[in-house]
Amino acid sequence: MGPEEFRAAGHELIDWIADYRTRIPQLPVQAQVKPGEVAGKLPDRAPAQAEPFGQVLADLERVVVPGVTQVQHPRYFGWFPANASLASVLGDLAAGGLGALGITWQSAPALTEVEEVVVGWLRELTALPATWRGVIQDTASTACLVALLAARERATDYSEVRGGLQAEDAPLTVYTTEHAHSSVLKAVALAGFGRDNLRLIEVNPVTYAMRTEALAAAIEADVAAGHKPAAVVVNVGTTGTTAVDPLAEIVPLAGRYGMWVHVDAAMAGSALLLPEMRWLIDGVEDADSLNWNPHKWLGTLGDCSLLYVADPAHLIRVMSTNPSYLRSAVDGEVTQYKDWGIPLGRRFRALKLWFQLRLDGVEAIQARLRRDLDNARWLAGQVSSTPGWRVLAPVTLQTVVLRHEPPGAVSGTGVVLDADALNAHTIAWADAVNSSGAALVTPSLLDGVWSVRVSIGAEGTERPDVEELWGLLQQAVLRSGPT
């Protein structure tokens, strides 16, 4: 395809996207397709000859759109927000059009330097320490793995250049809570620590935050047993309930053992743009790394996950390679992001952030985040004040964890009397909401019993959408009948 064909097709596609974004509120939120239905609409093999663009665009509409759960929908309250702001879509298109090769500074100096500048802007906006430096990773999963690999190598005095982790004697141990995201457990496994060496520290039963005294006890027991505490993953805004571990208490404790402190603020990081929310990471100054995802609430098209580190030299020592074909005369003077993560090659992801921050402006983004916090508090108030309904966790951010409890399901002191019946009830009404296509919420286990997460923060979600959701939840409960 040449530039003129691209021009014609590109204009068509831009119009299609503008129209699509406009009509999203009329689409069902949850995709209504069955397994295999999308694949069944596609031919068995690639076409030998070029097809006209109109045919591809028609298939986008016919095959793809019905197969996508509409997370840009104003009544999307599932998982976490996954906003893909149109300004960031343009930045990503610019990156594609440029077609730059991001393997070294030399291969695309602007790709490196715009990234340095923009992650610096966001460092300042989130009030992280001025000496920290950042890099864009794909996801929080990868960022956490990178942090744990760095922790592993620091704790073993860089075993990777000798016999590797398999040559180490005292088993390294890692600490977090059972409310940590599943990617933390995965990172522990992939980094080779082993499940037996992961400690899931007890949480406060009301706030679901890590109990520092339990962490201290676990560390002491491990040290006494000859283990070597290597890292703690501190959760600032857990997936289940947006719980916030007490970073300011954990950091000095970990420091006494030379442990790496990684802060997983994948969801909560966006809130740090609001000065009134910066208490979330009080104590971060002496941590080692922090990660958050602009591709969630902030609204940068994914994938876009920021990893900040106190000491990039350490990352580079763990990750660096230097083959002859990638060397250049300026190597000592420039940042080589290939040495700050797993992949050699990187997209020009910084353009998404650059476009979004410039085209939307910081104040408008802050206003949207405050709107969502207000909406969550409003919904929590409605739920709490309605008989039979309960808010199950502190509403720290924009997510409300709730349950409808029919008479007799829960004792006066909050003890679940018949978990099976209550679970069946919860799943029934949540499924009814979701399968209707009118809104999407996420069932989630809390203390072993199903609850429902309402995560507010789609770019288009206004107060009337939250009011409508609250009505839908109550209707769904009524229709699901007695348990």
Next chain:
Amino acid sequence: MGPEEFRAAGHELIDWIADYRTRIPQLPVQAQVKPGEVAGKLPDRAPAQAEPFGQVLADLERVVVPGVTQVQHPRYFGWFPANASLASVLGDLAAGGLGALGITWQSAPALTEVEEVVVGWLRELTALPATWRGVIQDTASTACLVALLAARERATDYSEVRGGLQAEDAPLTVYTTEHAHSSVLKAVALAGFGRDNLRLIEVNPVTYAMRTEALAAAIEADVAAGHKPAAVVVNVGTTGTTAVDPLAEIVPLAGRYGMWVHVDAAMAGSALLLPEMRWLIDGVEDADSLNWNPHKWLGTLGDCSLLYVADPAHLIRVMSTNPSYLRSAVDGEVTQYKDWGIPLGRRFRALKLWFQLRLDGVEAIQARLRRDLDNARWLAGQVSSTPGWRVLAPVTLQTVVLRHEPPGAVSGTGVVLDADALNAHTIAWADAVNSSGAALVTPSLLDGVWSVRVSIGAEGTERPDVEELWGLLQQAVLRSGPT
């Protein structure tokens, strides 16, 4: 930014990209900026208020374009091709416009199923075993790490669920050659094997391919010493010289020891679309995994790297997570790509491939690849038949490794007599070509002496561009004067 503002700005940006791609041949190939020059043009902080789109577009031109090495230029012969075909740019734009959330099948069924179908199309086009299944990863670096993690876990009977790699007794060993890409060494380090347990097997001095008998001897010595051979990374198309390790010999040997065989065909994979090139992977049927990068020669906008595995159940066992908030009723019936790699969330990358294959058509892509192979053979013929010039490695694909050898630099039998002088000469003329902006080539060490890689395969590179390059190389040598 709302849909109507997006529409207006999007049309402007599409026109800008079409114009930009048209004028690339007039731009210098290598970016002419100095370290810090791009960053110096940007403000210290993000704007509080939204800026007009015209201002951002002007900065794209003023700040970014001069800071990008033009790998889409017809006289780009550096590193490896990094084509970003305009059809794939449109597919990527469609993905951005959709803004789908790729965490589970349920979150975007089409994202999973279009990926399954399209990687299936490419499996068939590259004649990989019909039972193998594929997944899109970001880069070959990550794909190799995933393969080595899978190898590690298979060799330790899944130590990740117990004490991890650190609890293993017999050290696991990994095998490749010194011509393996730097990312292979990095993956060995990150997976925790340790540099001491990586064996760089001797290569044939003419073809730079792994010597199977040397591999057999190394494995036997390790077994005798109580080590446990875990994996071999077979290079099909090395970065230095596009050397091809003898897969058909290595696979049965590795099989006798239960080793994982990973095939790194990052560059060469595109050639597998040509039936006459499928000898490259003869013997692949009993290997475990193969990776190649459509974002190189094939021309899919990066990042887009394909990992095929013989047994996906094994990947899933190593990578799987199953938190309550990601469960759904269809979990047993669908593919969950989150369990096939490191990140939980994934972009809708399949659309890039889907658009490219449909809008360009397979036959046109095949014709382009054959054109590049022809051009490489032509250039190699010119170099070989010109006194003072030498082709240093077999031209297996589209890369020619060459050197100009002034009188007295090399003996009649090909022995380098004064490496320092020859290196200075090579670097001088290669730098002269690159800094001129007229073309880009990549200096690379071969047998410890600098050579120059001419990697043909930019989408716009036609025979006259290769002829012009050959003239530029000869002129640069003449101008660099006597050594």
